[in-house]
Amino acid sequence: MRVRELGAEIARDYAHREPILVGSLKASFVFLTDLSRSMPMLHALDFVELAGYGSAQMGGHEQIRVLKDLDADIAGRDVIVVEDVVDTGLTLNYLVRTFELRAPASVAAVTLLDRPYRRLVDDLPVRYVGFVVPDELFVGYGFDLDERWRQLPDLRLVRDASPHET
Amino acid sequence: MGQPDIGDLQANQKFQKYLGTEPPRFASRAELECAKVLDYYGIPWLYEPRTFVLEEDEDGRVREAFAPDFYLPEQDLYVELTVMKQSLVTRKNRKLRKLRERYPDVKIKLFYKRDLERLAQHFRLDLAS
Numbered sequence: 243m244r245v246r247e248l249g250a251e252i253a254r255d256y257a258h259r260e261p262i263l264v265g266s267l268k269a270s271f272v273f274l275t276d277l278s279r280s281m282p283m284l285h286a287l288d289f290v291e292l293a294g295y296g297s298a299q300m301g302g303h304e305q306i307r308v309l310k311d312l313d314a315d316i317a318g319r320d321v322i323v324v325e326d327v328v329d330t331g332l333t334l335n336y337l338v339r340t341f342e343l344r345a346p347a348s349v350a351a352v353t354l355l356d357r358p359y360r361r362l363v364d365d366l367p368v369r370y371v372g373f374v375v376p377d378e379l380f381v382g383y384g385f386d387l388d389e390r391w392r393q394l395p396d397l398r399l400v401r402d403a404s405p406h407e408t
Numbered sequence: 409m410g411q412p413d414i415g416d417l418q419a420n421q422k423f424q425k426y427l428g429t430e431p432p433r434f435a436s437r438a439e440l441e442c443a444k445v446l447d448y449y450g451i452p453w454l455y456e457p458r459t460f461v462l463e464e465d466e467d468g469r470v471r472e473a474f475a476p477d478f479y480l481p482e483q484d485l486y487v488e489l490t491v492m493k494q495s496l497v498t499r500k501n502r503k504l505r506k507l508r509e510r511y512p513d514v515k516i517k518l519f520y521k522r523d524l525e526r527l528a529q530h531f532r533l534d535l536a537s
Contacts, residue, residue: 304424304448305447329526377520
């Protein structure tokens with residue numbers, strides 16, 4: 243399975259270090275869990291959640307807002323941001339810039355899905371990619387559609403009203 | 409009650425990351441939303457800062473020109489927003505191809521309605537329409 247390969251690759255690259263995996267909620271939580279269990283090494287886990295543009299939580303804010311910040315101090319730590327998908331890169335760009343202000347040893351990102359052809363911000367530390375995917379909507383494996391379908395064990399492609407197995 | 413006029417909508421809008429000197433005058437609601445998205449994610453931007461000549465006649469008169477909607481200085485990237493149907497996107501793609509041929513050092517990308525909707529978390533609206 244691709245996630246296991248990613249875990250092994252990260253474990254090789256971060257040998258003798260103890261990185262902190264930072265899951266960007268919510269959709270990455272299943273991927274983060276599997277990735278963590280695929281990394282035979284010491285590592286820490288933390289989570290961050292941003293209010294998406296136009297979301298109910300945004301409450302009229304015109305600038306991005308952190309709904310849940312890190313619990314850990316990342317100064318001097320190797321941070322690996324765990325994303326469900328990177329497309330325009332706007333969200334990851336914000337996270338990386340924010341984390342870099344906290345003087346970590348390094349910041350990298352791993353994403354389950356990638357749409358590099360949709361990127362607006364290119365200069366991102368996306369070191370590990372699960373799958374480059376077409377410009378389609380997916381649910382399952384943590385991905386939702388209106389907070390539904392996250393529980394599906396595998397990724398499904400949404401073609402119309404209901405998700406199909408990929 | 410009709411849709412609010414684009415002029416009314418942008419009259420009250422204050423942008424944090426707009427780098428221009430004159431207030432932007434957007435041509436559509438989608439462009440305004442795109443500007444708000446860029447602002448929200450802290451990306452500095454300009455609105456239609458440059459017009460590219462794509463074609464001239466034998467006397468040097470401009471036959472075709474193109475002003476991309478946005479320029480992102482930190483990315484050195486022009487962005488053309490499109491919310492149109494596929495046939496019109498094809499026309500825009502042709503313009504982009506011409507621009508790339510004539511200005512190979514200029515980076516430009518199309519920003520689709522779907523990108524905007526993903527960021528705006530409006531999947532349901534898109535799927536229902």
